[in-house]
Amino acid sequence: MSMCYDEGIMPDEIPFEDVSIDGNEAVVTVDGDFDEIKIQWLMERTVVILFREAARHLPRKVKEDLVRAYENRWRRDDIFDPPVNRGRVKFEGPNMISYVSKDKVVAEWMVSQGEGVVQLRGRSYHFEMKPWMTKSDWKEFRRAEEEKTFWVMGLQVPLDAYVYFKSALAYVIGPVTRDFLPDCFGTDPRLANIKCEIDANYRSRLVDRIWVRTKQGDMIEVKLVSSSTPYCRNCRWYNHTVDECTRRNTRPMNRRGIQEVDREVDDLLENLSIQNEPRRGRSRQSRAHPVTWARKADTTEAMCKYAVLYFKDILISQGPEEDPDTNLAEGSEHWDNTTVKLTHAGRLDLERLVSSEEVSETVKHMAKGKAPGRDGLPVEVYQQHSDVLIPHLVGIFNEALSGGRLSRGMAHGIITVMCKKGDKANVRNWRPISLLNVSYKIIAKLLARRYLPVLVDRDQAAFVQGRSIFDNIVTAIEVLEQVQQENLDVAVLLLDLEKTYDRVNWTYVLTTLRKLNFGPNFRRWVRVLYTLSTASVSINGHISAPFALSRSLRQGCPLAPLLFVLQLEVLMSNIRVHPHIRGLPIQHRECRVKALADDLMAISENSVQSLSALKSCLTEYAGLSEAVVNWNKSVFFLPDRYAITVEWGMKQVDGGNAERYLGVQIALSKCADAQNDLLQQRIVRRIAIWGSSQHLSLFGRALVTSVALFSMLWFVGMVRTLGKQLLKVARRAATRLIWKPHGEADAGFILKIAWELLCCDRTEGGLGMLDPGRQNNALLAKWVTRAVNNESEDHWVLLAEQLLAEDWKLPRVSDVWTCCMLDSFLRRQVKSEFWKGVLQAWRKMAPRIWTTPTTKDEVLSQPLFDNPAIIAPNGRPFSAGCAKGAFGRAWIKRGVLRVADLWNAFSGQWCSLSEVEDKLGRLRQWERISGPAFLWMTTGSCSGESRKDCHYIKAGATSPRH
Incomplete structure (x- = not known):
């Protein structure tokens, strides 16, 4: 070990437990006993130096000089014998150095000092000295260290807000236990990064930014970051990761060897920051996965290997292991707003x-x-x-x-x-x-x-x-x-x-x-x-x-x-x-x-x-x-x-562009053309696939047209009006597939049966196909019936009422769906592109059968205008349009639209003339005319009214009704 680490002479033969080679990569598994000897030797002779505060921003050469300066102090103080030579320095990261001493006494003395302070040009630079640890022990040490400290940094704090920063942190998050000198940026001396340590018990109160409101009304923004904030080690800035960095391809050290070392340090720091934050409110960071930088796989085994790496990264939690039955709601307000409970x-x-x-x-x-x-x-x-x-x-x-x-x-x-x-x-x-x-x-x-x-x-x-x-x-x-x-x-x-x-x-x-x-x-x-x-x-x-x-x-x-x-x-x-x-x-x-x-x-x-x-x-x-x-x-x-x-x-x-949302193009402006173009391209591609099929019969091609071709239109057609050009292309593509499936795209063909007959049932001589235009109208018209029958006040219904009531100048938004039954209103223009298409389809598809109401509620909900059961003396329904002599629109603007608007629910009788005038204003001319029999048969007699105000009409051969 001494020859290897002191003299640089590596041993020739090292025992390995296993050696495996996979393509261009190999894995060697070391012998456990030999590795224990190496660990023990390094723990005796090696010290880890951590640079803190201002020392973190020193150049790499200066950091090594600081270690050498401390080493010179040993010689000056004659602490060690003269034979002790200089040790080796190895950078493990930007702010971490491993120092391998020539004698274990040196390492023991450095560890006993704990901290070092060196004066350079009148400024103090601090660093700590820790005993060497394995990678797993180092993780545990950092985890324990981070649990005790909680720091917050203000990014590029303007001068206007600098004086208030420390106090603002104390009020918003918690008491500041330590503050550091600002880290000035050379590109903009007015701005600085300011770091403060806060009591770790207030970690959950961290916010993303603080706004300082001045006396002049200015709002000064100060962005806050902490150890839980995503940090990019590529551009060395916050709120995004290396994967999200736009400068990732410009980094000079993007070669695989250097990238591997950086990745190891990054993963270590990212894992530590994830595990040290409490569960409540912590921000998880996305880590760069090996599939981002690894070479492409060209075999099934290699592809499967990459897929396993990728899905393991997703399906295996990156946080600390915990019992699934742990109650995260204890001490958290996250679930307090979920008030619904199982009965x-x-x-x-x-x-x-x-x-x-x-x-x-x-x-x-x-x-x-x-x-x-x-x-x-x-x-x-x-x-x-x-x-x-x-x-x-x-x-x-x-x-x-x-x-x-x-x-x-x-x-x-x-x-x-x-x-x-x-x-x-x-x-x-x-x-x-x-x-x-x-x-x-x-x-x-x-x-x-x-x-x-x-x-x-x-x-x-x-x-x-x-x-x-x-x-x-x-x-x-x-x-x-x-x-x-x-x-x-x-x-x-x-x-x-x-x-x-x-x-x-x-x-x-x-x-x-x-x-x-x-x-x-x-x-x-x-x-x-x-x-x-x-x-x-x-x-x-x-x-x-x-x-x-x-x-x-x-x-x-x-x-x-x-x-x-x-x-x-x-x-x-x-x-x-x-x-x-x-x-x-x-x-x-x-x-x-x-x-x-x-x-x-x-x-x-x-x-x-x-x-x-x-x-x-x-x-x-x-x-x-x-x-x-x-x-x-x-x-x-x-x-x-x-x-x-x-x-x-x-x-x-942008306002002129559209975005795909749940399969449909949506935009702030009209986007029907963009949607129709996309559907038209899909139809052309689909018809090219099925047109080459040789085995399809006539009925088979008709089935393919309805199921494989037109079905692409139904989803979008449920919420969008299909354009005329799109329908033309769709019908022509379907006709070509049926009558000339193998012809050239630009070749002509002969229509043997009219399109309308093709869409008839087989029993009527057709092929049972669906016409895309009619189907589009049927799908759009359903929105009116859904809205009328909706009882849960869904947002789309309330929005529709709000949009249409504004266009139609209705005093009550609830009158919208009654107006949808009036032909006069269906002819009016609306600003909403969606509801314009729906109302046009509803006008074409609405049922024309009127049935006599049989209950009181049905009677009261009857519209007064465009109703074939309530007719004027000229034999026509009262119009809600703007024709000469028509008063329907004026009544509707004043809130009189249905029979219920002329009924006093409190007294259970029809409104008196004075009550009607209160709603409509002073009436210059008015006339009492006969009403339909169903009004009186279901709402009751004229009790409570004076007999002279009652008008009797003949209602069949049985008895008169009011």
Whole structure:
């Protein structure tokens, strides 16, 4: 050892326990006894020097000179014998040096000194001396050291705010125990980084920034960072990582050898910062993964190896190990806003033991033809032999409640990958889908069938019966339309949660279930299903070795979607009730957040306070659940006249551009052309694929046209009006596929049957095809009926009422849906692009059959205008248009639209003339005319009215009615 470290002569033969070579890489495993000798020698002779405070910013050569200056002091003081020579210096990092002394007495003396201070040019530079430690011991030392200290740094603090900085920290976070001299920037001497140490007990009160309001009304921003703030070691700045750094390719030391050393130090520091922060509110950092810099794989084994590395990094928690049953809610306010609870009856239903009947019913409802798991047994086996297998399954499932567990094979999943989009050579673009054994899926589906969806608010549109993805799409369209029309300073954020399913922390899920009043049995089943699970990765038929999971809700598990929306509901509840977040006002409510699984849309006032509060909710959620918000892939909408008040790395979608949201293009301006162009390109590509099929008959081609071609239009056609050019291209492509499928793209063809006849039923001589234009109108018209029948006051309904009431000048927003039944209003123009298309489709598709109302409520809801049952003396319905002599629109503007507006609900009688005048103003001319018989037959007699005010008409051959 002395020859190696003192003289630099390395030994020729070292015993290794194992040597393995994989392609261009090799791994040697050292002998344990020999390694113990090396460790003991280094611990006796080596000292680690840590540079602190101002010494951290000294050049590399000066740092080595400081160590040499301290070494010279030993000689001057004659502490050591003259034969002791200079030791070796090895830089382990920017501020850490390993000093290998020539004699162990030197090392012992340096360690005993603890700290060193050297004066250079009148300034003191401090460094600490610690005994040498192994990498694992060093991690433990740093972890213990960081737990005792908590520092906060203000970045580039302006002079105006410098004098208030220390006091502001004390008021906002906690008492300052130590402050350091400012670190001035040479590029801008007015700005400085100021670092302060604060009592570690106040760590949870850290904020992202402090605003100093001066007497002149100026707002001075001071950004704060701490050890939990993401830090880029490439450009040496905060709030982003190396992966997110825009200067990563310009770093001179990007060669693999140097990058490997830097990566080791970075990983050490990042792991320490993650583990030292408390769970509440800590900010997790994304680490650079080996697949970012490693060479491309060209064999199945190498691809599988990279895939395992990548998915291990996602599916295995990077935080400290903890018991999944740990109650994170103790001492945390994160769950306080989640007030909805499982009812006692619902809890008992979820807690009951599994029965044979319930397992049999679950197996019966499982889909056939699905890929089996590792055991190779499909669901058909369990359905065919249920009498033999189900009793054993019931015993296994119920045994889990008494401390048992599923077998290792039952909880094992095979991760198969499915390409999403983008470069197929990048493993990040492949979605992991877990193939699970049917025995595992039976208990998961059984628990999912018991699940009660009432715990999830209607802001979440996924995985709850009765919710629809289109509700969120329409809400986003309407929000952007209102923001643009009223030129509101409101930001609409489309947030990207990276690999959210796979990063879900089990402890967070179980804590959420506990807060929602789920019982111990249900939580124990969840723990058995997830916390004891393993996985392997399958690439091109090559299956990797299994590895244990420590987080994630596996995509492929029937229970995972329901657990995911439950744990995400905590975040959404915090956003909905946060006092500092200001969303978009909608009548008597606010729209702040919408979600479809992990696709989050947040609406916030463009102010520092509101947006910072929104980010604090996201940061707290990310710190507890291990989710990661990918700010680089997140985008936001904001009218062009405003500038965003915060900078998080998000991309702004300009007013003239569109962004894809849940499969549909949305924008602040009109984006129908962009959407139609995309659909037209897809149709052309799809028709080119099917046009080369030689085996299709005429009816087969008609089926392909409806199922494979036109089906691409239905999703977008549910919320957008398909353009005339798009419909023309679609019909022509369908006609070509039917009559001349193998012809050239620009070649002509002969129509043997008119298009209208092709869309008729086969019994009528057609091919039973759907016309895309008519189908588009039918899909759009459904929004009116959905809105009329909506009883839950969904945001999209309230937004529609607000938009249309503004365009139609209605005093009551609730009159909107009655006006949608009036042909006069359907002819009027509206500003909303979405509702313009819907109302045009409704006018074409609305039912024309009028039925006589039979109940009092039906009578009172009848419109007074454009109603074939209420006619003027000329025999026509009263018009709500603007024609000469028409008064309907004036009445509607004053709130008289329905029969109920002429009915006094308090007295149970018709309004008197004076009451009508109070609503309509003084009437210059008025006339009392006969009303339809159903008005009097269902609302009662004229009791309470004077007989002279009653007008009798003949209503059939039986008896007169009022």
